[in-house]
Amino acid sequence: MREAYTDQLDSILDDLVIMTHQVKRAVSRATVALLSGDAAVAEEVISGDADIDSAREKIEEKSFELLALQQPVAGDLRQLVAGLRMVAELERMGDLSVHIAKVARLRTPNIAVPESMEPMFRQMASVAQQMVSKVAVVIAERDVDEAAELERADEEMDKLRRKSFAKILDEDWEYGVEPAIDIALLGRYYERIADHAVSLGRRVVFLVTGEHPVSED
Amino acid sequence: MREAYTDQLDSILDDLVIMTHQVKRAVSRATVALLSGDAAVAEEVISGDADIDSAREKIEEKSFELLALQQPVAGDLRQLVAGLRMVAELERMGDLSVHIAKVARLRTPNIAVPESMEPMFRQMASVAQQMVSKVAVVIAERDVDEAAELERADEEMDKLRRKSFAKILDEDWEYGVEPAIDIALLGRYYERIADHAVSLGRRVVFLVTGEHPVSED
Numbered sequence: 001m002r003e004a005y006t007d008q009l010d011s012i013l014d015d016l017v018i019m020t021h022q023v024k025r026a027v028s029r030a031t032v033a034l035l036s037g038d039a040a041v042a043e044e045v046i047s048g049d050a051d052i053d054s055a056r057e058k059i060e061e062k063s064f065e066l067l068a069l070q071q072p073v074a075g076d077l078r079q080l081v082a083g084l085r086m087v088a089e090l091e092r093m094g095d096l097s098v099h100i101a102k103v104a105r106l107r108t109p110n111i112a113v114p115e116s117m118e119p120m121f122r123q124m125a126s127v128a129q130q131m132v133s134k135v136a137v138v139i140a141e142r143d144v145d146e147a148a149e150l151e152r153a154d155e156e157m158d159k160l161r162r163k164s165f166a167k168i169l170d171e172d173w174e175y176g177v178e179p180a181i182d183i184a185l186l187g188r189y190y191e192r193i194a195d196h197a198v199s200l201g202r203r204v205v206f207l208v209t210g211e212h213p214v215s216e217d
Numbered sequence: 218m219r220e221a222y223t224d225q226l227d228s229i230l231d232d233l234v235i236m237t238h239q240v241k242r243a244v245s246r247a248t249v250a251l252l253s254g255d256a257a258v259a260e261e262v263i264s265g266d267a268d269i270d271s272a273r274e275k276i277e278e279k280s281f282e283l284l285a286l287q288q289p290v291a292g293d294l295r296q297l298v299a300g301l302r303m304v305a306e307l308e309r310m311g312d313l314s315v316h317i318a319k320v321a322r323l324r325t326p327n328i329a330v331p332e333s334m335e336p337m338f339r340q341m342a343s344v345a346q347q348m349v350s351k352v353a354v355v356i357a358e359r360d361v362d363e364a365a366e367l368e369r370a371d372e373e374m375d376k377l378r379r380k381s382f383a384k385i386l387d388e389d390w391e392y393g394v395e396p397a398i399d400i401a402l403l404g405r406y407y408e409r410i411a412d413h414a415v416s417l418g419r420r421v422v423f424l425v426t427g428e429h430p431v432s433e434d
Contacts, residue, residue, distance in 0.1 A: 064295060072286045078281060084298060085305065169395055179388055180394045181401040188402065 005070045012062055012083050014140055019090050020136040021202075026052065026097035027193060031125035033104040034186070035118060037111040045101035052094035055147045058089045078210075082203045084121075085198060089196045089203075093132070095162045096189045096196075103182055114175045121183075124160045124190045127153055129144055131197035136199050142208045146199035157194040161187045222287045228355055229279055229300050236272045237353040237417075243269065244315035244349055244410060247340035250321040250333060254328040258408050262318035267416060269311035276304045292427060299420045303356075304415045306420075310349070313406045313413075320399055329399045331392045338400075341377045341407045344370055344372070348414035354417050359425045364418035374411040379405045 026045055033042035063084055068079075103112050113121050131153045138146045164187050167173065168180040203212070243262055250259035265270050280301055283289075289297060330338050346369045355363045381404050384390065385397040422428070 039242075048365065054314060064298075067294050076282050081281075081301060082296070083285075083299075088302065088305075127371075165398075168398065173394060177394055177397045180398055181385065184398040184401055188405065 005066070005076060008062075008066045008070070009079060009083070012080075013142075014064070015055070015059045015062065016086055017089070017136050019052065019087065020132060020139060021091050021092045022052050022055060023097070024129060024136065026094050026101075026131040026132065027125070028129050029099040030097040030104070031121075031129070032053075033101050034125075035110060035121065037104065037108045039105055039108040042101040042105040044109065045071060046105070047096050052091055056087050056091040056197055064157070069070045079207050082207055084128050086200055087202050089108050093193050093196050095175045096193050100186060103186055107182070112179065112186070114179050117164065117179075117183060120160060120164055120167070121186070124157065124164070127157050127160065127180075128190050128197075131157075131194055135197050135200045139206045142204060144205050144208050147174045147205050149200040150198050154194050154198045157191055159189050169195065170188065222283070222289060222293060225279075225283045225287070226293075226300070228295060228332045229276060229283070231295075233278065233300065233303055233307070234270070234353050234357045236269065236276065236304065237349060237356060238316070238367065239269050239272060240310045241305050241346060241353065242348040243311050244317075244342070245346050247321070248346070249330060250318050251342075252338065254321065254325045256322055259318040259322040259361045262316050263322070266311050266315045269308060273304050275310040275363050277301065279297040280304075286348050292396040295427075296424050298397070299424055303417055306417055310410050310413050313410050316406050317403060320403055329396065329403070329410055334381065334400060336397075337377060337384070338403070341374065341381070341404070344374050344377065345407050345410045345414075346373075348374075348411055352414050352417045353383040359421060361422050361425050364422050367415050367418040371411050371415045375409055378408050 026048065029041055029048075030045045030181065033045060063080055070076075106112070111118075131150055134146055134150055134153070137143060138150070166182055168183050173180065185197055243265065246258055246265075247262045249255065250262060280297055284294075284297055284372075287293075321327070348367055351363055351367055351370070354360060355367070380402055385400050390397065
């Protein structure tokens with residue numbers, strides 16, 4: 001019983017890893033759409049979100065079956081519930097990629113991000129993508145140390161977001177209100193992706209150690 | 218066994234109603250802080266979020282105990298898991314109120330929302346508060362019809378958000394970039410509160426009917 005349970009829990013974690021890769025691709029393609037203004041890529045991200053949603057449904061079904069068949073208690077149960085929360089967060093990261101792609105689509109064939117802000121957004125996106133990659137590793141290898149790295153990467157993201165705010169609020173800002181709003185919202189979407197990555201890392205720490213590393217805000 | 222389970226599930230739903238009222242107060246006080254620029258009220262919302270977080274923890278503990286003691290299967294299990302998701306969404310709505318309060322605090326003693334936009338934000342906040350109130354009723358009375366009302370209220374919120382965007386992007390916009398960004402982000406926070414309210418309503422429909430009303434985005 002115990003062993004069957006562990007095998008099936010592992011299989012759910014494997015599914016989460018695959019789903020994390022789907023999310024990583026969504027973040028990456030959304031960024032391409034954003035920085036190239038390519039409407040087809042934006043559409044690909046927007047319509048592709050259905051695959052991430054159905055991955056969520058599949059993993060949820062599997063978790064419910066496992067809950068019903070194995071009736072795990074206490075610690076095991078908490079782990080399965082943690083898995084259910086992880087899948088919800090991954091889906092949300094997919095939604096945030098869709099939000100980014102929709103900003104891109106709204107401005108196409110123009111590019112929402114002014115040229116002078118492009119390096120900053122490239123960096124923001126790169127931090128986000130690296131974080132999502134790291135989440136996949138953390139889940140696959142139950143790597144608690146790598147999970148701690150996510151917290152550091154998140155600080156980098158916060159710094160970038162503050163810098164982007166400084167730019168759009170600078171008196172030298174020459175692009176007007178619309179791009180400033182795009183940038184404020186895009187910054188929020190990338191920041192939320194990073195927040196979810198941190199939260200996923202914390203959930204894995206909880207899965208491995210049974211303890212929450214730090215309180216979530 | 219079955220009856221004890223139902224009683225305890227009811228008690229969890231009661232706790233969710235109380236927590237929903239806490240969230241409603243947070244949204245309402247955050248709006249007061251926002252539209253008055255009163256730093257003390259903003260601080261109250263920000264520090265008060267700890268109570269909402271601890272309500273979440275209490276309900277989660279109770280759910281885990283129930284899961285462990287009663288070992289519910291299939292439908293019952295899904296209901297408990299739905300409850301766990303509801304509590305997570307309520308906590309998130311508390312966080313969004315904190316975000317609103319933090320924008321208020323950042324601009325105090327000034328008011329983040331320019332006077333000409335105040336009526337629109339008052340309306341947005343009013344829709345959000347009514348939606349949270351409705352969520353409490355929907356949960357308390359398992360009222361599927363009221364849950365459908367939430368979808369309509371959400372359309373109203375989307376319309377208000379679109380109108381607020383039209384204002385800040387209008388060529389007559391005279392307040393510059395900073396208030397425009399505040400308004401874009403504040404609009405997003407209220408909109409997300411409304412989204413969560415809709416999602417909570419759908420979860421209650423699921424609890425009552427065993428069916429998801431519509432696919433979530």
